[in-house]
Amino acid sequence: MLKIERCYDSHLHLEATGQIDLTLKLQHLRTLADLKSLQFSPTDFRGEWLTGFGWDQNSFLDLQLHYSHLDLISQKFPISFSRADGHCAWVNSVALDLLLRQQLTDQEQMQILKDPQGKPTGVLLDAAKEKLEQLIPPYSKEVRRRFILRGQEILNRAGFTHVRDMTWDQTQIEIMHELEQEGLLTLFVEGYILLSHQKDLAEKMNLARRTRQVSSKQVRLLGIKLFYDGALGSEGALLSQNYHGKHHCGVRLWDQDSFRKSLREIWTEGFEVATHTIGDQALQDVAELALQAKPQGAAVRICFEHAEVVQEKSFSLLKELSAKLYFQPCHYLSDRKWLKEKLGPLFDSVFPWKKAEDHGIPFYFGSDTPIEKPDLFANAQALVLAAQEGIQPPRAPWMNYHQHPDLSWGSGCWTEIKDNQVSQVFFQGNPLFKKP
Ligand SMILES: [Zn+2]
Structure with a gap:
C-alpha cells in the first residue's frame, strides 16, 4: 500500500468542478445529430x-x-x-x-x-x-453551495485532502467559511481571489483584506490571481513565435503598465500573486514585469500557473524572483494530439518539469479540474507517456509533487492507495469513506 500525506491538488477550480458535474455536459458532441438530440432540463437554464x-x-x-x-x-x-x-x-x-x-x-x-x-x-x-x-444571470448562493459540496465530494473521492483553488470570489469564500463552521468542510482549501481587470483591483484588495481577518483553520487566502494569456487549445496562449503555419501568436490580456501597477499594490499588502501563463512569451513577459515591479531588496511571492512552454532564458528570471511553478501533467494527455503541430519548433520547450528541477525552482502538480479530471494516476501516466516523446520526468516519484508542503496545515490527513486506486482517505484522523 502507498500512502500520500496531505494529498494536494495544487491547481484547480473547486466550485466549477461541482458545477460542471451537475449541469449540461457537452463532451460527447461530434455530429449535428448529437447536437439535435441534446437532452437538457430546466435546471440547465440560468434565467x-x-x-x-x-x-x-x-x-x-x-x-x-x-x-x-x-x-x-x-x-x-x-x-x-x-x-x-x-x-x-x-x-x-x-x-x-x-x-x-x-x-x-x-x-x-x-x-x-x-x-x-x-x-x-x-x-x-x-x-x-x-x-x-456578464449578461448571464448568476447562480444563487444556495445553488453555488451545492456546486461546492459536489466539487468537494469529487476531490475527496479522487484522494485529495488539500487543494489550491484559483477562482475565489466573495460568495465562494462565504460559503466555505459557513461549511467549515457547520463541520461539513472535508478539505483544507487555500486560494486566490480572481482579478480580471485593473479597474477591479481596489474592490478585490478590499475583499482580500476582509478575508485575511476571518480566522479559519481550513480556509486560507494566499493572494490574487491574474490571467496574462489564454489557452493553447484555442490558440490564446501567448507564444514567442506564431502558431505553426499561422499568422498569430496568442493574446496578451493585460497592458504592461497596469500589470506592473497591480503587482506592486498586491505585494505592498503582503499577498501572493498567481499568474496564468501558458505560453513561453507570457511567462517571460510576466517574469520581466515582476522584476521591474519588485521593490529593491524585498522578497515577493509569485507563482506561475501551467507554464506549459518555457524558454531556457526564463529560468534565471524565475530563480531571481524565487518563483514557484504549478504544472498539470494531465494536460499533456489532452494536448499531445496537436501539441507538435501547433507549436512547431517550440515543442522542445514544453512541460519543463525536469528543467525546472535542474534550475532549482520548486514546483507542484495539480489537475486543473474541471478542465481535466482530478486523477492522481492520470498525472502519473502523463509523465510516462511524455517521457516517451523525450519530455524527461522529474527525479522524485510523482506523488512527491502531490504533497502539500506545509507540514503544520492539516495533520492527520493522508490518502491510501492500493492497486492504482484510492482505497481510503483520512481527514483529520478519521476515514472519509466506509469500507466496502
Ligand atoms: Zn485553471
Missing part, C-alpha cells in the same frame, strides 16, 4: 440562458463551430456553450446579438471570431467570452 460545458472542436465531424448550428436548438433563447478548456464560448445568434449590442472594447471586439467576410461566427475567446458572461 433564459441555456448554458453548457465541455465541447472540443477537435472531435467534431460534421458539426461546425458556427452560431447557425446552435440556432438549430433554438433561435428564441440565448445559448452559450463553453469549450473544454474554459477559454472559449460558442453561442447562438440570440446570444451573439445580445453581445453585439453592448459597448465593447477593442480587445473584446477582436476576440469575437469573424469569418473571411468579417462576419462574427459565434465563437468568442477570453475577453469576449467574459463580457458575454
Whole structure:
C-alpha cells in the first residue's frame, strides 16, 4: 500500500468542478445529430440562458463551430456553450446579438471570431467570452453551495485532502467559511481571489483584506490571481513565435503598465500573486514585469500557473524572483494530439518539469479540474507517456509533487492507495469513506 500525506491538488477550480458535474455536459458532441438530440432540463437554464460545458472542436465531424448550428436548438433563447478548456464560448445568434449590442472594447471586439467576410461566427475567446458572461444571470448562493459540496465530494473521492483553488470570489469564500463552521468542510482549501481587470483591483484588495481577518483553520487566502494569456487549445496562449503555419501568436490580456501597477499594490499588502501563463512569451513577459515591479531588496511571492512552454532564458528570471511553478501533467494527455503541430519548433520547450528541477525552482502538480479530471494516476501516466516523446520526468516519484508542503496545515490527513486506486482517505484522523 502507498500512502500520500496531505494529498494536494495544487491547481484547480473547486466550485466549477461541482458545477460542471451537475449541469449540461457537452463532451460527447461530434455530429449535428448529437447536437439535435441534446437532452437538457430546466435546471440547465440560468434565467433564459441555456448554458453548457465541455465541447472540443477537435472531435467534431460534421458539426461546425458556427452560431447557425446552435440556432438549430433554438433561435428564441440565448445559448452559450463553453469549450473544454474554459477559454472559449460558442453561442447562438440570440446570444451573439445580445453581445453585439453592448459597448465593447477593442480587445473584446477582436476576440469575437469573424469569418473571411468579417462576419462574427459565434465563437468568442477570453475577453469576449467574459463580457458575454456578464449578461448571464448568476447562480444563487444556495445553488453555488451545492456546486461546492459536489466539487468537494469529487476531490475527496479522487484522494485529495488539500487543494489550491484559483477562482475565489466573495460568495465562494462565504460559503466555505459557513461549511467549515457547520463541520461539513472535508478539505483544507487555500486560494486566490480572481482579478480580471485593473479597474477591479481596489474592490478585490478590499475583499482580500476582509478575508485575511476571518480566522479559519481550513480556509486560507494566499493572494490574487491574474490571467496574462489564454489557452493553447484555442490558440490564446501567448507564444514567442506564431502558431505553426499561422499568422498569430496568442493574446496578451493585460497592458504592461497596469500589470506592473497591480503587482506592486498586491505585494505592498503582503499577498501572493498567481499568474496564468501558458505560453513561453507570457511567462517571460510576466517574469520581466515582476522584476521591474519588485521593490529593491524585498522578497515577493509569485507563482506561475501551467507554464506549459518555457524558454531556457526564463529560468534565471524565475530563480531571481524565487518563483514557484504549478504544472498539470494531465494536460499533456489532452494536448499531445496537436501539441507538435501547433507549436512547431517550440515543442522542445514544453512541460519543463525536469528543467525546472535542474534550475532549482520548486514546483507542484495539480489537475486543473474541471478542465481535466482530478486523477492522481492520470498525472502519473502523463509523465510516462511524455517521457516517451523525450519530455524527461522529474527525479522524485510523482506523488512527491502531490504533497502539500506545509507540514503544520492539516495533520492527520493522508490518502491510501492500493492497486492504482484510492482505497481510503483520512481527514483529520478519521476515514472519509466506509469500507466496502
Ligand atoms: Zn485553471
